[in-house]
Amino acid sequence: MEYRKYVDLHNHTTASDGIYTPKELVYYASFRDLSAIGITDHDTTNGISEAKEAGADYGIEIIPGVELNTQEDNFEIHILGYFIDYKLSWFQEILTKIRNTRYSRAKKIVNNLNSIYGMDLDFDEVRQRAGRKDNVGRPHIARVMITKGIVSSIPEAFEKYLGERCKAYVKRYKLTVPEGINIIKRAGGVPVLAHPGLIGNDSIVERIISYGILGIEAYHSKHTQQQQEKYMQLAKTKNLIVTGGSDCHGDGSPMVGDVTIDYEVIEELRRIAKLA
Numbered sequence: 001m002e003y004r005k006y007v008d009l010h011n012h013t014t015a016s017d018g019i020y021t022p023k024e025l026v027y028y029a030s031f032r033d034l035s036a037i038g039i040t041d042h043d044t045t046n047g048i049s050e051a052k053e054a055g056a057d058y059g060i061e062i063i064p065g066v067e068l069n070t071q072e073d074n075f076e077i078h079i080l081g082y083f084i085d086y087k088l089s090w091f092q093e094i095l096t097k098i099r100n101t102r103y104s105r106a107k108k109i110v111n112n113l114n115s116i117y118g119m120d121l122d123f124d125e126v127r128q129r130a131g132r133k134d135n136v137g138r139p140h141i142a143r144v145m146i147t148k149g150i151v152s153s154i155p156e157a158f159e160k161y162l163g164e165r166c167k168a169y170v171k172r173y174k175l176t177v178p179e180g181i182n183i184i185k186r187a188g189g190v191p192v193l194a195h196p197g198l199i200g201n202d203s204i205v206e207r208i209i210s211y212g213i214l215g216i217e218a219y220h221s222k223h224t225q226q227q228q229e230k231y232m233q234l235a236k237t238k239n240l241i242v243t244g245g246s247d248c249h250g251d252g253s254p255m256v257g258d259v260t261i262d263y264e265v266i267e268e269l270r271r272i273a274k275l276a
């Protein structure tokens, strides 16, 4: 009998806005039917080495990745990069630059919330929630708002105070999609369009594919069955690798392992990464 192996290629840790440390994430993954997991923190690869150490202990292969925030028109586009040579110094310099803009922006948002609504939020507390200073973002602000009883959930915080149309919102410097794709390719990785269903605009999706993306995340915890099938079909037409993952952030569902894909995708990604 053939034994099938599965992988969850999309996970966040405390290196960005996840709740679990890389070690905890791997520990939880060890209870699911998983041979490998991808570590795809936002604009950082700082969780990968700890995950690899834990992965060696728990027998789970760690796929090095990143999730870059980019922009196309007014759409926020997330580009996943797999098998990047993440130790390259120029690559780390770019990530550091992106994260520094995160920090100053989070600080401005907190200042706005305090001055517009008199919230009395302490930026240091927000910073502590983020673990590392350079990864502070809106979810951390939301969590502090919850502890203060201002809102009762993260979606509520975004709806009322942190979303794009809210008064306290501050725009962030972003890479363009072609820049993001090229950075990943130059670092020897495979660029994959994350959760296309969440973009909500398929002509944008087609345009991004035309920029040279090599894979598409058809399987995602927030995709409907219909979206999943649509993007599988699109992948076939455009000759793209199909990837999938839970997008686990650790705060309730989805959990690591909730969305999986056959392990074969790893071999395909590895092969393409070598060619690129």
Ligand SMILES: [Zn+2]
Binding pocket: 067, 078, 194, 195
């Ligand atoms: Zn994303």
Ligand SMILES: [Zn+2]
Binding pocket: 010, 012, 040, 067, 247
């Ligand atoms: Zn993600």
